[in-house]
Amino acid sequence: MPGFAIDASVIKADANRTRGIAGTEAIDWSRGEGPSRAVREYLATLDANDAEGHATAALQEPATSPKNISLTDPAxxxxAAPGGPAFYAYSTNYLIDLQAGIIVDVEATPAYRxxxxxxxxxxxxxxxQRFHLKPxxxxxDTAYGSASMLAWMIDDKAIEPHVPVWENKTRSDDTLPNSDFQWLEQSNEYRCPTRHALRSERRQFPPVRLSSTHPLPISSRQQGLSMRRGxxxxxxxQAFEAAARHESFSKAAAELSQTHGAVCKKVNELEAHLGITLFDRVRQRLVLSAAGxxxxxxxxxxxxxxxxxxxxxxRKQSEVKIQLAVGVTFASxxxxxxxxDFYELNPDLQLHIMGRDQPTFFDNSxxxxxxxxxxxxxxxxxxxxxxxxDKILAVCAPGLNGSRDGLSSEKISALPWIHTRDLPRAWLAWSETxxxxxxxxxxxxxxxxxxIMAINAAISGLGVALLPRILIDRELRxxxxVQVHPHSIPNPESVYYSxxxxxxxxxxxxxxxxxxxxAVRDYREGCRRDRTAAVEAALAPH
Known part of the structure; x- marks a missing residue:
């Protein structure tokens, strides 16, 4: 569900704390040498707003007088909201897109809630208006949970509020405030501190009152812990696991980039829903219970x-796989x-190699x-x-080759011949030529x-084999x-890529x-160098 988050940061104003007067004092801005540039701009903005008739309806003047007013920067x-000594400040308000994680708008206001x-x-x-985005x-937080703000979100904008309700009344009639009620997702009800249930289906309620003294089901339920299917x-x-591992809410909050209060609240809600104490608070220390x-x-x-x-x-979604069918021996x-070399040049591609030799597999694959x-x-x-x-070469293990110059045709005829299924007439063609x-x-x-079977048989010294040069490149190098006879015959089959x-x-x-x-060009170049080296070796004096 697309949504926005709202928050504010307090920015200290460039105004001296000592150059101010009480907010209840009347100020004659015409005294002295005249107002400063900041004051003139402030007054001009107020006049312009009044002239346009809206007087910043959205940003109304504070209902209460400020305690102090700066003479150099009256806006x-x-x-003292951040804690510590009070100072003059502004607020920078941020509107954040939760899905994209970016700030979509900023608005500056005085540091007034x-x-x-x-x-x-x-x-x-x-x-x-600008981006056609609506959350x-x-x-x-609670500051945005006032009755008027909630009414604007729900009635005017149809926005689902995920904010705690701000109840600014102090109860004097022995009734319970909102904060004392707990929402239970499983039973779909509120519970008061005396454990009495408040269920919506027992009777027909009138439309929800947008009052600071009545909770909103939408926002309050969102605060509850989801316990669908238990x-x-x-x-x-995650909050509980991190707190258990560190035995500290503060360290868990730092790890999860959350506030201490948020982690503590989630763990407390988990304990409430489970009905089990997960942590014991011992002398201001957090200690896991046995069940926890x-x-x-x-x-x-x-x-x-x-x-x-x-x-x-x-990882799988980021990879691109190429399904490749290759003859088993050629692949190996x-x-x-x-x-x-391929993966070094193409780290984002993956080859899924399947051993296939027949042309019919493309139909259903x-x-x-x-x-x-x-x-x-x-x-x-x-x-x-x-x-x-490609050429078909007569090869065998070095142990069968008794001479540096190879074997004669007669000697080859006296050794076992290794035949393969795909070259049934190779020995006949070779012996005839x-x-x-x-x-x-x-x-x-x-x-x-x-x-691949014939290659391993030849390496094991079981006989002489006629094999395609491209399949025994590594073994020859x-x-x-070893090639036991200089004579070779053309390979009746080519290597194709389809x-x-x-x-x-x-x-x-x-x-x-x-x-x-x-890669094929590199292989051809290596074969050419090998042939050149073989000719030079044959011509060299022994």
Missing amino acids: ARWT TQEVDSTRIMIDRVA QRLVG VPSLSAL AEYARRIRVHLDQIRRDTLELM QWLIPRLH SFDAAIYFGQSLWPAMPGQPLVSD ASTRVIEHSATNQHYDMF SGAL FPEQKRDWEPLKRFDQWLGA
Whole structure:
């Protein structure tokens, strides 16, 4: 519910305390050398207001005479409201938007309560005129709870008052003042100190009297503790937990950025609604009762969980996830080892990588893009080839390679050959082109369903494998695998990058596309350097 809060700060006037006279004295401003500039401006403002016929209706002159009037700044008000010696002062009145946490208007008045309160009307009207903002509720302290102010809020402006009722009468007829009544949310009733209930449904009440001697149900109920379904309000539990942890209302108030009185009131209301003493007041010290200590321990666990859940929700909402379908081996061997650079450049993006190899998954999934081996782009899927000139290399573990120059075709034919599902004819194509005569394989064959299995078999020394260069880049550089024969064959499949048409202009995907292209260019450049180094090594004298 959008709402405003109203409050005032006392600002000391630049007026000497000794240069003043009693407020009851008559003042002849024409005496001496004439009034000062401040006095002339003050008098001119009064004349202008009178001429316009409104005489600051919202900011009426105080009904009571000030105790002292400054001769140099007569608009300043003699006050001791902040405590300590009295001085001349003004009030700066603030209207605060509770949802945005900003000051939407300011109005200066003399440091007089009636004028401070009446400035609220000016600011509410001015904000509505300037910014087209109207609060549904107004929060203030007891000073704003007068009968006339409450009537203006409810009847004239339809604003829900969240202010304590200001009862300025001293009871002399043995009746109970407002402050003695307590609102109980669960039973929907007021209770007097003698524990008698005052329920609204027992009889039809006349319209609410806007009198300083009668409480307003709206504002008074808002002060009560919400106990819907037996659960106290979160603010009351936070106040109690902080006070229990510090064993001090003052330290709890400082931690929660609240006043000492606000924290004390919430804890007292919590105790009243629970019917349990949570704190014992021992020699002006706050000591947890046994029930209070146990309740605080349990509440702390749940408040911590609420905090963690809230932070996790905020973190998830701030992240952008890209659902990426990638072949398992390509993700493990090539993509994932390079993601550190991607996250450094794009800390606000998260990749959710799923292992997929078939083109049909886009029909019933929420994937944003895919990287896969294939002989063409998937139908009706925009994209581009990432690597289309990859080579198939004959590799094995260093222990099977007995020579620095690799193995001959004949020696390779005597070793176990490792086959993969996606390259079923690779060994036939390689053997037909690796030598002037067809190589007859005389050893055992091993078959694996996925490239990652064949790679690990080769690393383990189980035989010689024909594998795409792009999938064994790290192993070749680290020496875990070695190329045992210089002959290679073209990879019949290219690496493609595709995405749904509706994702083409999605900004996070365009950023991933840009990074992926740069990573492929770096990989190609590394391959070129490796080929150059291999040629130079072959030509070098041994």
